[in-house]
Amino acid sequence: MNIENYEVPVSIVEAVQSLQHGDATILAGGTDLTPQTTSGAKEFLRTLINIQHIEEMRGISVDDGRYRIGGLTTVTDILESALLAAEVPVLVDAADHFASSQIRNAASLAGNICNASPAGDMIIPLLLLDAEVELAGWIDGTLSMRSIALIDFFTGPGKTAMQGNELLTSIVFAAPVEGFRAEFLKSGPRPALEISMVSMGVAAVQKEGVLSNVRVAIGAVAPTPIRARATEAVLEGQLLDESLVDEAAAAAGREVSPIDDVRASAWYRSHLTGVYIRRLLNVVGN
Amino acid sequence: MSAAMEKSLAKKTVIGTRVPKPDAPDKATGRTRYINDMVLPRMLVGKILHTDRVHAKIISIDTRAAKALPGVHAVLTGDDIPELRFGPTRDNFPLKSKKVRCIRDEVAAVAAESEEIADQAIALIKVEYKDLKPVFSASEALSKGAPVVHEDHPDNRSLYYEFSHGDIAAAEAASDIVVEHEFEVPYVTHCCMGPSCVLADFDTTGKLTIYSQTQYPYNYKMDLAPALGIHPGDIRVIQPPVGGAFGSKLDVYPFEPICALLAKATRRPVKLTFSREEEFINSPTRQPVEFRIRSGVNKDGSLTFRSVDALLNNGAYTSWGPTTPVIQMRTFTGHFRVPAVEYKGLAAYTNNVYAGSFRGYGNVQATFVTASVMDMLAEEVGMDPIAFRLKNAQKSGEVTPQGSILDDCRLGDCIEIAAGKTDFLSKHAANIKNRDVPGTRKYGIGIATSIHNAGGAKIHKSDGCGTILKLDDYARATLITGASEIGQGIDAVLSQIVMEELGIPFADITIVNNDSALGPWDVGVHASRTTFIAGNSALRAARAARKQVLDAAAKQSNVTAEQLDLREGHVVQADNGVAIIKLDRLLRQMHFGEDHELVMVTDYYEPNSEPEDRNHVGNLSASWAHGAYVAEVEVDTGTGEVKVLKITAVQDVGRVINRLGIEGQMEGGISVSLGYALSEQLQMEDGKVLNPSFRDYKVPTAPETPEIELHFVESDCKEGPMGAKGIAELPAIIPAPAIANAVYNAIGVRFFAPPLTPEKVARALHQASFQ
């Protein structure tokens, strides 16, 4: 369909008012939307809402132990955040493995989440942090906010629990507990500009070899990014030794359901899952 | 003589210095105007409807709705135009009317007021097909009862090449060791930054001006004319700057005559541009080949025989890809001494896309095979890769079985320098020991070598290039050359040659090579030939101009022309550099004085080479060059990722003319070969291209570009301009097998089919761990 209206809200309230009747496409950095609409994979709806000018949706802050990242915060903003580098380095690490400088300058965190690709790179560290997303809507003439756990946000490839009249305004998560270590790995035949064949994050607190608060998140091996709960259960409260690593790798192998596509075979994705979990446990457990 | 004239100007050479390409500032600042940027008054937009089938009969094409769309000026199908054949073997048609044979096939074309209207019109065209059974693999295509791609080739055989030297059977029987290997090399594509684009404009008398990206403007006229049914003389080719060519623009492709036919039908200029996706699917690829090679070696390390069967997937039509055996077989038969050698190359029609020429022209494939086999044979006889190569390397004075005359062969030098600079043998041995040490990081070092024509290649009746050189009243030079600038840097090289001979500054030289109506003939930019051939022609023209100027100067003074020289815009005394007269003043005196003499010379240079005879024997090139490249890699045995740490390139370049240019050529070539080795492959499934985007087709990017160390062997080629040889293709040929050999050194696994993707390496390691 052709775009009939173009709107440029400058506040969340203005944006959700424009969105209330649905039939609208939200444009953030456009780095997913543009290739998708150009190739025909996705069609523009009647109204195009450019949210780039909503300043209140930008920025990274921490307040009373809760981090808040505005939905329009770019991957570059994350990469350059001294606060995150000091306190939540796994997010910076993932940003460092993301696309190229040009794309990072445009790509928003909300866009990465709302695009709901199983290979979305920023999603993995956020899953390790048990992040929630805040969604805004305009109901009965007022602004209405709800929040939902990020892991519940994804319902399928490109599909989310967000309604057509909602806007993802921010991402929030609690400050990691003392001793929490989180690491991220991403595959690719070349180190830059690569859509992940597998991406994985592992986080835990390690005390005298025993792991707690274990979280394992994996991308590009299932219809949505996943939390590998069974693998986490294998590891939680256990002494990390070689046999536990083997067990965890076996569990992770059972939790993934990769597919063959033009980028990699299911075999290779499973293989990488095993390689990555071993490598990440090796780092996190030390 | 005035006091100011009494300065002394020392002789300075510009040969071997670093000269920036004259087109670089405009390209870097975005000022360059490509065809893609051009707009002519009344210009329309052309668009092609490509089929979505791979092999089907066309039942009907309904263009009524498209024609009725406001803003559409023409809709053409094969039925609207005469059935004119074109292509090197005349098996292609601009628009296909009876059947489609591959996913590229052009079934209709539209000219419209705008891109959007053209797109809409294309979407309105309805084509009814009856699918035919397709065939995709070359070997299946040759089997009995296979679907026929071209009715006039019922056996699907396209081109065949055969060369044989010596008694293979006897040599095989007498060999200590005989081994056989199979290799398969993939579809890769050029990835020119500027997608294909053409602008066609007819005048009222029916003459065509075509703004083209071609890299062979003169023969292009000859090849384009039959597709249009017009006389080649009625075509004028204008060549605005191009965004890359690399061999892809050495032929006519259907979009070009289609654009011209649209221009003819509408009597308006029409421009046609590919999208990136169209570019990936419809522009030529490198020739994919399946090889079977039998090799013999004696225990003392001497090669005894080599027998090569090459099966080429021709695709649906014939461009230059299936002709690459001509160059390919020279590497199998030469460069290492093989007493008995045979090569058979057969191309089979299939319903796949088709290949054109691509930097390296068949030698990329041959070198991947030979360099891998050389390492395997060395291991068979228990020799190291360096000693084994040195033992078999050809030497100066040898003539290869195909008649390549190696009057000054530096292969041995290249190997020795490459091994010495990289501490090859100690690293090689250490890496083998490290294979069994626990850990997932393994290191490897590998070498590869090759030979390539470095003085043109006489595959046409003439391999020449013409030059017109004029000096104006202000001592500004204009050099009109047949040689095209496609980014390779010839404008800088030719300017340097003029500078050197005429002593005028770079800024005072204009190179003109963008209009076939002006330029004297040249065969085209291919075969690493332009510096050699166009350089020689420019040099001869510049020397003729120099002689004319110095003769005139000698006439005015009391010295002979031989006692004079041209330096920094002056005529000087050669012995002491004392200036006699400013060059511009002398030129005005020549022009407006009694003699009315204008400096304006022409030259046509034909290299001292010969076409092959029917048995593929003949000294095809006026010079041959060798190179030896060493790759150092790190392999992650968990993920299978191969990281190239360093490439050390040693190459016989004859003489460095533009140091900056030669470094750029070599680094660029290495990058192309890096992609071939590790990541690039146009994935074909059932005749369709699965990865027509830069997201999924992996060209190397800056972060994975390794450290590159270059060593130039300056052999001072006696035929070459200032001693130079052609250098451009070897850097794109040799690195890939050096990388594969290095990976073997690291992990002990041999790969017979590039690219060595992480998945392929991981799988191979996984399989090896179960053996």
Ligand SMILES: Cc1cc2nc3c(=O)[nH]c(=O)nc-3n(C[C@H](O)[C@H](O)[C@H](O)COP(=O)(O)OP(=O)(O)OC[C@H]3O[C@@H](n4cnc5c(N)ncnc54)[C@H](O)[C@@H]3O)c2cc1C
């Ligand atoms: C060359 C290239 C390389 C890339 N590399 C990577 C990579 O390495 N890793 C990776 O994960 N991704 C990569 N991507 C994908 C893309 O850049 C990211 O997903 C990016 O974060 C998307 O953000 P955006 O702001 O551009 O989103 P947009 O394209 O503007 O939007 C994406 C989708 O989200 C919706 N949307 C956006 N914002 C909101 C909001 N606030 N509320 C509700 N809906 C919203 C849009 O309607 C659209 O459907 C790459 C893309 C390209 C072109």
